[in-house]
Amino acid sequence: MVIDNNMTLGMFMAFNAYRGQFSQRASSLIDLIMQLRMLSLHNERLSEIVFSEPEKELPSRRVFAENTGVKLEVKNLSYQYDPFSQPIFSNLNITVEPGESIALVGPSGVGKTTLLKVMCGLLSPTSGDVIADNLDIQKIGINNFRHGTACVLQEDRLFSGSLIDNISGFEDNADMDFIVECARRCNIHDEIMKMPMGYETIVGELGLGISGGKNSGS
Structure with a gap:
């Protein structure tokens, strides 16, 4: 121009x-x-x-038999985030036997993680019940329910520190026998022992430096 x-x-x-x-x-x-x-x-x-809302805890007590699996059921389970939204799932019924593996398959956003959170007591269902060994988890207390269950979500990460710190929750006087038993139950003990520093292995921020599978196990 x-x-x-x-x-x-x-x-x-x-x-x-x-x-x-x-x-x-x-x-x-x-x-x-x-x-x-x-x-x-x-x-x-x-x-x-x-x-x-604060979780309602009941007096601590053992409700599940030791070293045995827990049968987990959901009966007529429904959940919605608020009264104005559509239910994520409705009248859902699932039974997971001890030792059984279940795969929940579906597109992203259909409620698979939400269902897992409800089954673990992280979210309260809109209606229906979560039953563990024929016991309603709300009646036995969420704190007692968690003594016999564990949950690993997809967004979970490891903290910066050793594997001992991450498994024990950074306890000052960690029980090594308990830590090893936890690792064995998660099927990661053998993998940890192959590492140069074993349970003293330091994992970086957000669990960098180890695979996603080992991260989830820890």
């Missing part, structure tokens, strides 16, 4: 300068929008913890 005399050289230089400033501002605005969206996501996750 300068060659065709439709624009002076000064106008062309000014246009380029303004274009560069506009591109920088637009890029900064896009970054800010992405940060706001991530902040909203973090706020939503924190709100689930901060505003959740």
Whole structure:
């Protein structure tokens, strides 16, 4: 356009300068929008913890036989996040026998993780019951139910520290026999012993440095 005399050289230089400033501002605005969206996501996750109702615990007692599996059932189970949303699942019935492996298959977002959280007592069902060895988990107490069960979710990560720290929950005087037994039950003891430092192996932030399967086991 300068060659065709439709624009002076000064106008062309000014246009380029303004274009560069506009591109920088637009890029900064896009970054800010992405940060706001991530902040909203973090706020939503924190709100689930901060505003959740305290769990009702009952006096601690052993409710499951030691060294035996637990039969887990859901009966007519339904769950929805709020009264105005559609149910994630309705009138669901599942039975998991001791030692049995069950695969829940479905597209992302259909409620597989939500179902697992309800079965573990992390979420309260809208209706229906979760039964462990013919005992309603709400009646025996969530704290007692968790003495005989464990759950590994897809977003779980390891803390920075040794495998001993992660298995024991960073206890000062960790019981090594208990830690080894936990590892054996998760089928990761042999893999840990193959590591140069064994149970003293340090795992990085977010569990980096070990495979996803070992991470979940720990």
